[in-house]
Amino acid sequence: MDNLTPSDLFSPSKARQQRAQAQDWAQIESWLSYKYAGRTMPTFERNEETLKVLRELSTANERADEERVIQERLEREALKELDEAQPHPDDTHILSTLTAALTTPGSTALASLASAAIHLNTSTPTPETIAHTLIHQTSVSHSLSNHLTHIHALQKYLEKQHSLLRAQLSELQSDPAFSTPVSLQRQTNDQARQTKHLKAKIREYEDKLATLSATQGRAPKNADMASAEAILEMLEQQKLGDQLRERVEGLEKEVQAFAGLPADREAARREVGKLELELDTVRRRREVLFEDLVGKGRV
Template identity: 30%
Template sequence: MAHLPPNAAIFSPSVARAAASAAKDWSYIDAWLHRKFPRGPPSFERNADTLRVLLALAVANEAADEERAMIARLEAEALDQLRAHQAQSHSQSEPDNNNNNNNPLGDAREAILASLERSLTRDGQIALDSMAALAVQSGIAHPTPPSLAESLIRLTAESLTLEQTLSRLDVLTGYMNREAASTRVLSASLRPPSPSPHQHPDDNDNNAPEAARKPQANDDDDKSSPWQQWQGYHPPPTLALQNLETQRRIKALSSRVPELRDRAKSLSSPTTTSNTPSIEQVRQEEESYLALQAQKQDLEAQVRAFQGLPPDTERARHELESLRAELRRMEMRRDEVFEGLVERASPRKGGGGGRSGLG
C-alpha cells in the first residue's frame, strides 16, 4: 500500500487485509533491521519487491542464528559431559595414577576412540587392525589413508619387481646349470682315465719276472686296462693332412699378395692417357656438334614459319586456309597485272601495219 497516499480511504476488504499484512511485515522487518543496523530503509525503498527480498533475508538469517545457537548448545553440553567424566575419573583413580590423568583432552580423546572402536562392526575392526598393522610395518608414525595407500602401492611394486628378478635369476640359474653339465660332460670326454689308486708305480718293476713268465695274462690285462677301454675324444686321423694343406695354401696366397696389391693399385688409379682425348676424337665431336647446330637452325626456321599462328589447332588451320586463299588471290592479281603489262608493252597488229605502209 505504499503507492496509496496516506490520507486515502480504503473501502475494499481485500485491500485492507493486504495493507494490514504489509504493515505487519514491515514492522517485523523494521524491528529486525533495528537490531542489525541503526537506521531502517529509506522511504522510497518501501515497495513490494524490497519487502519480499528483506523477508527472505530475515528468514535465512534467523535460520542461521538458530543453527549456530544449536551448535553452541551442543558444544556446551559436550563440554559439561567431558568435565563430568573428568571429575568422575579423578574421583575413581588411584593416587599413583594422578599424574597420568592431568590431561583432560587426552582422556576425552581416549574415551572417544574407545567408544568408536566398540561401535565398529566386525569388518570395520578387521580393516582398522589391518591399517594399524600396515602402519606399524611401514614405520609411519602418523598414518593417514593416503599415506597407507601410497605405502601399500610401493610395497606391491617392489614385490612385483622382486618376483620378476627372481624369475630371471631362476632362468639364468637353469641356463648356467645346463652349461655346467655340458661342460662336465665335455671335460669327462676329453680327460683320460686316471690309474687305479691301489696300483703303485713300482709295481711294474716288481712284477717284471711274473710278466715274463705269464705273457698271455699280461696281454689280456693290457686289453682290459682303462687306457684300452677309454673311448673319449680323439682327433680326426686326417688332421695332420689338413694342417699341411692349410699351410700350403697360406704360403701360396702369401706369394700372390704383392701381385694382387699392385693390380688393385693399378685399378684404383687409372692412367692419364685414357682420359686425354685425341685429335681425331676432337674432330669427330666438332663435326657432330656442327651437324646438330645446323639441324637446330633448320628446326628453328620451320618453327618460325608457324610463329604467328594461334595455339589452337582448328584456329591455326582456319588461319592457314585464309592465308592460302589470300596467297592465291595475290597470285591471280600478280598474273593479271603481268598480263596487262605485257599487253600494254606489246604493239597492236593494226597499228603496226599502218606505220609500215606509211614508211
C-alpha cells in the first residue's frame, strides 16, 4: 500500500489490485505465524517479487503437507492390512519344516536374505536380484550424496552473495553521492519554465522572420528592403533565433535526464538505488563472461 498515489484512489483497477495484494500479504503473514509457532518472523522487503516467491513457497508447502498426510494414511492402511492378514496353514507348515531342517548358518543366511529382500523391496528375493538392486541403490545413494554436497556449496555461495548484495545496498542507501539533491524539484521546475519561455521566444522570432521574408518577397527589386542594413538585421535575427533554439534543445536534454524519476524524493532515491544495483549486476555478469572467454582462449 506504500506505492498507492492520490491518482490511484480514483482508479478502480489499481484499487482492486492493491486490495488483492493486501489480502495476499495477510494470508502470507498468517501462514508464517503458523510455521514459526510464536517465534519472531524474519524481516524482509515487501514488494511484488517477494510476495510472488512467498506465495509459491506457501503453495508448495501446502502441497507437500497434503502429500505427507496421504502417505501416512497409506502406510497406516498397509500396516493394518498386514496385521489383519493371516498366513495360510500350508505356508506355516512349510516354513516350520524348512526352518527345522536348516542348520544354524543356513537359518542365519535365510533370515539375512529375507531381511535384505524386505528392505530393498524386491519382488523376487533371489541373490542375483538382491545384488542388482543393492548396486542400483548404492549408485543412487552416491549420486544423491554428490548432488546434496553441490547444493550445500551452492547454498553457501548464494548466502555469501546475498550478504554482499545487502552490504552494497546499505552502502548505496547511505552514501550521499547517490541521494537525490534537495533542490532537484526546484531546478527541474526552473528549467521547464525557462524552456517554455524560450520556446515562446523562438516562435515569436520565427513569426517575425517569416513576416520579413514575405515582405521582402513582395517588395520591388529596387526597394529599400534589399539594402545592406536590412540584410544585416535579418541575419542578426536569424543568428539570435538559432542561439535560442540551441539553448532550448540543451535545456530539453537536461530536463529529459530527470523524466523517468518520480516527483517524490524518497521514491526517486529508491529508483536510483535500484538502477545502480542493476548496473552493478550487469557489470559483474560482464566480468564473469569476459573471464570465461579468456579461460576458453587459453585452453
